[in-house]
Amino acid sequence: MSIASKTGAPVMTMKSRINLQQYVVYFGFVAIFLFFAIVLKDSGFLTARNLSNIVLQTAPVTIMAIGLVFVLSAGEIDLSIGSIVAVSALSAAVVIENYGMVPGILAGMGAGLAIGFANGVLVAFVRLPSFLVTLATMGLFAGVARSLTNLRSVPVTDEMFTGFFGSGSLLGIPSLIWWTILAIIVGHVIYRETRFGAHVLAVGDNARAAGVSGIKVPRIRLAVMMLSGGLAGLAGLLYAGRLQAAKYTLGETDLMTVIAAVIVGGTLLNGGRGSIVGALVGSLMMGMLNNGLILMGLSVSDQMIVRGFIILAAVAVSLREKQR
Numbered sequence: 001m002s003i004a005s006k007t008g009a010p011v012m013t014m015k016s017r018i019n020l021q022q023y024v025v026y027f028g029f030v031a032i033f034l035f036f037a038i039v040l041k042d043s044g045f046l047t048a049r050n051l052s053n054i055v056l057q058t059a060p061v062t063i064m065a066i067g068l069v070f071v072l073s074a075g076e077i078d079l080s081i082g083s084i085v086a087v088s089a090l091s092a093a094v095v096i097e098n099y100g101m102v103p104g105i106l107a108g109m110g111a112g113l114a115i116g117f118a119n120g121v122l123v124a125f126v127r128l129p130s131f132l133v134t135l136a137t138m139g140l141f142a143g144v145a146r147s148l149t150n151l152r153s154v155p156v157t158d159e160m161f162t163g164f165f166g167s168g169s170l171l172g173i174p175s176l177i178w179w180t181i182l183a184i185i186v187g188h189v190i191y192r193e194t195r196f197g198a199h200v201l202a203v204g205d206n207a208r209a210a211g212v213s214g215i216k217v218p219r220i221r222l223a224v225m226m227l228s229g230g231l232a233g234l235a236g237l238l239y240a241g242r243l244q245a246a247k248y249t250l251g252e253t254d255l256m257t258v259i260a261a262v263i264v265g266g267t268l269l270n271g272g273r274g275s276i277v278g279a280l281v282g283s284l285m286m287g288m289l290n291n292g293l294i295l296m297g298l299s300v301s302d303q304m305i306v307r308g309f310i311i312l313a314a315v316a317v318s319l320r321e322k323q324r
Helices: 015-021 024-039 048-073 079-097 101-123 130-150 159-167 175-193 193-207 209-213 217-243 255-262 277-297 299-324
Strands: 001-004 011-013
Touching: 011 159, 024 277, 048 079, 048 175, 048 193, 048 217, 048 255, 079 101, 079 130, 079 217, 101 130, 101 159, 101 175, 130 159, 130 255, 159 175, 159 217, 175 217, 175 277, 193 209, 193 217, 209 217, 209 277, 255 299, 277 299
Parallel strands: none
Antiparallel strands: 001 011
């Protein structure tokens, strides 16, 4: 919305400037893509295979990012998603090995939801800070993942499972992309078009006011933590399906990437605003960035430094907008 100046020319209001900032991720995505397209034009960056690999590799990150959008929008944080990925993938792999596909899927998803439930109870009803709770459960379940199979990688040989959750395709489109599309559509509709989504934003914006207005704040906090845990569990199944194996290292390095994707995508760190589509673009941007840096020959440490700077910049913008 704009107002007219004394000369009759429209003047951009503060609201317009803030809305414009929400599209920074899209401009950033295009800028990074063009940069790599020019610099790496002879290194295969623009090949269909490479671009397809970027989308496939970022699918589990995008799934986790959707859950984190809900968590951050409610004013909480979930640092345990990487450990949930490993526990869920290993649980599914072990159960599939002994009992078959359906029990394995239930075990993997059940592990994610159970950990999310435990986090949610401690945050919502015991009233512990989500940062400390999920920091503790991150370490706890990282240890569980290591001891679950004695550091052993568990192969997943069920072809139906691997085809459904990672290596298969439908109508010529990889199943990982179908999972991403489904999660984005469902997540966006719930976030923007339902009462639950509105309540999540209200709690993140002002929990006390939300409680006074009749919103069950503890239930919302429990729900978003369970949603995050469940989607991290689904990401674990996607990893196991695509790699046709599960190992305790799955998801180990994803936390920073997921947080970066969500914050860069326009979700405020302190709650009250978020974007599912922005998280998707942020996830693809982080995947493209990792891919481009690898093709440029940068080391893992250099990639971590670049991601760290991006997170710092995104957090700075997020906190500045919240203060306004």
